[in-house]
Amino acid sequence: MSAIQAFIEKFYSTGVGVPIAGALSWVSSWVPFSLTYLSLFLIPLALFAAFALGHRRGFGLVSVAVVAVVLYGFFLLAWGLNYRRRPLAETLALGPVNIVDRALLLRQYAVSTEELRQKLPKGCPRVLDLGETDRAVYPFFRKTLESYRFPAPAYHPVKSSPAGVFSFVSTLLLKMGNSGIYGPFTGEANVTQPTAPGQLPFTLVHERAHQAGFASETEASVIAFLTLENCDDPEMRYSGRLAFWGPLSDSDKKFAGLSQGVQNDIQCGWDFWMKYRSAIERPTRLIYDYYLKAQGQKRGIKTYDDASELMIRALARAGK
Numbered sequence: 069m070s071a072i073q074a075f076i077e078k079f080y081s082t083g084v085g086v087p088i089a090g091a092l093s094w095v096s097s098w099v100p101f102s103l104t105y106l107s108l109f110l111i112p113l114a115l116f117a118a119f120a121l122g123h124r125r126g127f128g129l130v131s132v133a134v135v136a137v138v139l140y141g142f143f144l145l146a147w148g149l150n151y152r153r154r155p156l157a158e159t160l161a162l163g164p165v166n167i168v169d170r171a172l173l174l175r176q177y178a179v180s181t182e183e184l185r186q187k188l189p190k191g192c193p194r195v196l197d198l199g200e201t202d203r204a205v206y207p208f209f210r211k212t213l214e215s216y217r218f219p220a221p222a223y224h225p226v227k228s229s230p231a232g233v234f235s236f237v238s239t240l241l242l243k244m245g246n247s248g249i250y251g252p253f254t255g256e257a258n259v260t261q262p263t264a265p266g267q268l269p270f271t272l273v274h275e276r277a278h279q280a281g282f283a284s285e286t287e288a289s290v291i292a293f294l295t296l297e298n299c300d301d302p303e304m305r306y307s308g309r310l311a312f313w314g315p316l317s318d319s320d321k322k323f324a325g326l327s328q329g330v331q332n333d334i335q336c337g338w339d340f341w342m343k344y345r346s347a348i349e350r351p352t353r354l355i356y357d358y359y360l361k362a363q364g365q366k367r368g369i370k371t372y373d374d375a376s377e378l379m380i381r382a383l384a385r386a387g388k
């Protein structure tokens with residue numbers, strides 16, 4: 069860990085960053101719709117307006133640069149510095165797991181995942197209600213963070229992508245492969261609707277974890293997984309399990325003896341996303357990959373796939 073990471077962890081991520089994001093989230097909570105989605109349109113508009121106004125006086129590009137620097141400064145202060153915080157693996161002392169322990173853990177976990185599945189209705193996992201799930205899972209989210217001595221953000225309902233006349237925004241986001249988004253300028257956790265079977269609890273807590281200052285995709289997923297493991301509702305826990313097993317390789321699943329029933333449930337989620345596959349998904353992923361790398365996330369979009377390995381470390385540490 070570098071001295072800068074230690075400084076940001078102490079004074080920003082678990083310090084002033086918490087009330088700053090909390091204040092933004094509190095202000096946004098007074099508005100019944102998502103300001104994050106609005107900001108997706110307003111930010112390019114602000115840059116365009118800066119160019120148009122400056123252009124008349126002969127300094128269009130300078131105006132754009134000034135607005136971009138101000139926005140980036142606000143982004144860093146409001147949330148973006150969290151990309152430079154101390155790695156979660158170091159804070160929670162999640163060391164590497166040797167190959168034998170890893171194999172044993174996967175086998176045991178495949179058995180307990182199947183046992184969990186047996187408690188649920190047959191067929192594809194249910195798509196849960198956003199508001200109900202949000203209220204039910206929040207106390208476990210708070211408890212999980214506090215058990216690791218991380219500050220938890222105050223409860224303001226998670227927002228969802230627009231419905232009704234603006235439902236094209238949800239469709240567009242789904243076509244980009246987006247299941248949720250955290251608004252760094254608004255402090256809002258957003259979930260894109262509809263959600264894939266069995267994925268809502270995981271997506272919701274993943275976005276909440278971003279709100280709590282875990283900027284890294286891997287770390288937000290690990291916090292979501294640990295939260296759902298603590299839930300007493302089997303449907304919530306199972307959502308975490310699907311997120312755990314989904315990205316693991318076929319050989320890992322086969323070796324662990326993961327049941328066909330669980331694999332079918334993972335497939336239900338993939339089938340949902342196949343319906344929305346489109347030509348805009350790839351360029352969107354490339355842009356996000358570039359963005360993550362610019363924020364110091366060396367593996368870019370691949371960090372999503374690293375979550376399962378960190379979850380294995382967390383399970384090994386918990387002695388599961």
Ligand SMILES: [Zn+2]
Pocket residue numbers: 274275278285288
């Ligand atoms: Zn995320």
